[in-house]
Amino acid sequence: MELRDLYEEVILDHNRNPRNYPYRPPGANHHAHGFNPLCGDEFQVHVKVDDAGIIEDVGFEGAGCAISTASASMMTEAVKGKTVKEAERLFHAVQDVLTDESAEPSDETLGKLKVLTGVKEFPMRVKCATLAWHTLNAALHDQEGTVTTE
Ligand code: ZN
Numbered sequence: 001m002e003l004r005d006l007y008e009e010v011i012l013d014h015n016r017n018p019r020n021y022p023y024r025p026p027g028a029n030h031h032a033h034g035f036n037p038l039c040g041d042e043f044q045v046h047v048k049v050d051d052a053g054i055i056e057d058v059g060f061e062g063a064g065c066a067i068s069t070a071s072a073s074m075m076t077e078a079v080k081g082k083t084v085k086e087a088e089r090l091f092h093a094v095q096d097v098l099t100d101e102s103a104e105p106s107d108e109t110l111g112k113l114k115v116l117t118g119v120k121e122f123p124m125r126v127k128c129a130t131l132a133w134h135t136l137n138a139a140l141h142d143q144e145g146t147v148t149t150e
Contacts, residue, residue, distance in 0.1 A: 007118025014070035019077050021069075023059030030142060034135030036127050036149040041068035045135040053084045060132065067125050071116060072132030078113055084140055091137045098126050 028046035035042045041064030048057040058076045063069075079087040093109045097117055105114045119129045127149035138147040 003115070003118050004121070007115050010074075010115045011066055011070040011118075014073040015066040018060075018069050018073040020059040020080075021073060021076070022061040024061060025057035025059050028057070028059075030139040032135045032139035032143060032147055033145075034131050034138065034147045034149075036064070036068065036131045038124070038149065039065055039068065039128050041065055041128055041131050043068070043072055043132055043135055045072075045132065045139045047136070047139050049084060049140070055079050055082055055084065055087055058136075060135075064131065065125075065128055067119060068128040068131050071129045072135075074113060074116065075132045075136055078111070079136065087140065088137065091133045094133050095130060098130055 024046045025048045028048045030047040030049055031044065033044050043060050043062035043064060045060045046058065047055055050056045058080055060072045060076060064072070078090060082090070090109070093106070094113060094116065096103045097105045097110065098120060105117050107114060116129055119125050131149055134147050134149060
């Protein structure tokens, strides 16, 4: 299947049926609020990190366009069960592959998230795709206030 077709299929699926949404895990201990003024996407990300530094549970609330919602949904699936360090690595990998023209997606790191690179065909929407990841990163760092994609 072409990346483009796969991209559309995955985005549609996750947008129709977002995982871990609207969801605030019981005992969530890290939170952040993210906003993409270009599109109006707005999410709260809630993360429960255990004593060993493992992301036990994660969910998001709020509203956004199809791409931002699908990306947030995929983000929650991708980081659940991972360590905070691994989640940070994934955030940087996604960020790099979506914002750096020359970055080559590494299948090994990105796994299923590779499909997100389809958004590069629509440069206006890249910030929609990265919003949930910025918000996750802010939550893990206990950043106060609202994270914006600007
Ligand atoms: Zn958007």
